């Protein structure tokens with residue numbers, strides 16, 4: 001059972017987290033309204049498609065992406081969270097900035113999805129002071145440069161040790177185990193070989209004892225397996241990977257193509273029950 005703000009999630013089947021990115025509009029005049037409008041329309045489509053959780057993000061953390069100023073990120077995400085507050089599913093805020101977490105939690109977010117595993121000053125305390133769940137993710141390096149030269153002696157051991165250390169830090173701050181999700185962070189400072197090792201080891205990572213979130217949707221590891229196919233052509237591969245992750249014990253899969261993933265998981269459940 002995962003305690004996430006206003007929600008209690010049974011985790012008796014894999015949950016689908018739909019990705020809602022709020023990206024700046026190219027028009028400076030009235031652009032903010034258009035950003036909000038497009039993000040809400042997208043979110044409502046993902047809900048209609050069967051998303052169990054919505055992950056709302058105002059800063060891209062893809063390899064090489066630029067950082068977004070704090071107030072700009074707050075201005076992007078808070079109106080979307082406020083508008084979706086009563087949509088019926090838990091709202092996740094995808095951020096690594098403490099002030100954005102605080103603003104999002106005040107607006108109604110139920111889960112903090114942090115690619116920096118609450119390492120920012122004040123982040124552990126901000127989540128502890130709320131009833132929200134947290135996803136603690138591993139990464140090596142920073143998004144700007146992390147794919148330059150990823151290096152590990154033993155990627156599985158290092159990722160597992162880091163996740164355990166961050167979970168201990170969260171527990172020590174009073175964030176209960178029932179509020180913690182772990183994530184190996186596919187593509188965050190990892191070569192294809194590292195990602196494949198971690199994917200094979202998902203059952204062992206589940207053995208750490210917290211629910212696991214897996215995000216591989218449209219990522220470059222899938223492009224690499226498809227001879228360099230660009231992201232828009234990676235949805236079938238993403239669904240296949242999400243199914244396998246679920247089969248290997250992932251509690252939550254973070255995806256772009258919600259409808260196809262929900263369908264595939266339903267069929268997998270029916271045919272393997």
Ligand code: 7PJ
Pocket residue numbers: 061062094113114115135137183185186213214215216217218219254
């Ligand atoms: C992840 C994420 C992931 C979690 C992104 C992208 C990059 N949060 N945010 N796990 N990836 N928890 O979607 O390509 O893998 S942004």
